[in-house]
Amino acid sequence: MANGRGAGKFGQGRAGWRFFGSELKRWREAAGLTQQELALRVFCSGSYIGQFETGIRRPQPEVAQRIDEELKSDGFFGRMCDELINGSLNVHYFTESAYKKGLSEYFAEAAYLEGLAHAIREYAPVFVPGLLQTEAYARAVFLAGYPGLSDAEIESRVAARLERQGILEDPTKPLLWAVIDENTIRRKVGGASVMSEQLMHVARLARARRITLQVLPFEVAVPALSGSLKLMAFADAPVVAYSEAAHSGGLMDDPARVAALERAYDLTMATALPPAASLELVQSVAAGYASECGWTS
Missing domain, CATH: 3.30.870 (Endonuclease; Chain A)
Incomplete structure (x- = not known):
């Protein structure tokens, strides 16, 4: 499944990190793991995993690699993380709930x-x-x-x-x-x-x-x-x-x-x-x- 997606299809910026998060949630649930259980295996916190899944935060490459190891995703998350970080000079994290009327979009x-x-x-x-x-x-x-x-x-x-x-x-x-x-x-x-x-x-x-x-x-x-x-x-x-x-x-x-x-x-x-x-x-x-x-x- 992971091999079927080319790096160029991951998207950039906000949309890309939202997609990263939705895929992480799908793979995690398919593996029968809670956020906390996956977090323990990749040496972070459950709430941090939750922030990845909602697109608020992005993982560091080494965390993405550990996620690949635990979910047996054949390097999918590591490659996607690398593309999103190195394929764009300005990568941001965004969820629709973060935007409020009256706030500049960049803030x-x-x-x-x-x-x-x-x-x-x-x-x-x-x-x-x-x-x-x-x-x-x-x-x-x-x-x-x-x-x-x-x-x-x-x-x-x-x-x-x-x-x-x-x-x-x-x-x-x-x-x-x-x-x-x-x-x-x-x-x-x-x-x-x-x-x-x-x-x-x-x-x-x-x-x-x-x-x-x-x-x-x-x-x-x-x-x-x-x-x-x-x-x-x-x-x-x-x-x-x-x-x-x-x-x-x-x-x-x-x-x-x-x-x-x-x-x-x-x-x-x-x-x-x-x-x-x-x-x-x-x-x-x-x-x-x-x-x-x-x-x-």
């Missing part, structure tokens, strides 16, 4: 995984991270970035961003560590009143120990990271990285590449201000914006 997969992560480390060089944005700040960001959208479309995007923040309702999970460039707190997004509200919101989360906050000061002339980065860690799956540029973004889970990004993030943390000094700076800048608006504490 839908990352938003889904964000909700599964038990720890998130983020570096923000331009804007306050989306998970920490106030409504007014988010609206100002979208109005600047998408001036051609209707008011309804802007509000849909703002609502989707605020909905993502539901993962912070738990007092301890996920662990969220945010390193933001000093440029982020100095840029007057939406005006002084919007910035004062935004920075005080970030400060409240830091004071409540809901997030760990660091500011990368201007004195660090050359940051170890040159763009935005989100590292998502899971209880039973490898770390996934997400990087974003103008109106585009991509997930990365190649172990060597993720390890390099983690090292760069660690260097960024090491050169940033300590959390206490970062909080003090954010509060000071927020107070400056409030004074500009004529507000008094």
Whole structure:
């Protein structure tokens, strides 16, 4: 059965990984194995197998090879994994449930995984991270970035961003560590009143120990990271990285590449201000914006 399919028929990107997952489920069930039973044989977790089957995650080649050995699939999953990884420069994982109205399509997969992560480390060089944005700040960001959208479309995007923040309702999970460039707190997004509200919101989360906050000061002339980065860690799956540029973004889970990004993030943390000094700076800048608006504490 496996030999009857040519590599070129596997497809690329989202459709290809969905097909990989559906075939994995079919072969596993034909072998009479549960997800957990197969997971034990290939040295991963049952939920990780479930993520393969739904197309949310892709296995590393060595895991695909072990799946072939256990399911006696004659190298089918190894060849398919190789084709999907090496046959496309931008392979993403996607399920229909991941897409939500108001989310950019390129971010839908990352938003889904964000909700599964038990720890998130983020570096923000331009804007306050989306998970920490106030409504007014988010609206100002979208109005600047998408001036051609209707008011309804802007509000849909703002609502989707605020909905993502539901993962912070738990007092301890996920662990969220945010390193933001000093440029982020100095840029007057939406005006002084919007910035004062935004920075005080970030400060409240830091004071409540809901997030760990660091500011990368201007004195660090050359940051170890040159763009935005989100590292998502899971209880039973490898770390996934997400990087974003103008109106585009991509997930990365190649172990060597993720390890390099983690090292760069660690260097960024090491050169940033300590959390206490970062909080003090954010509060000071927020107070400056409030004074500009004529507000008094």
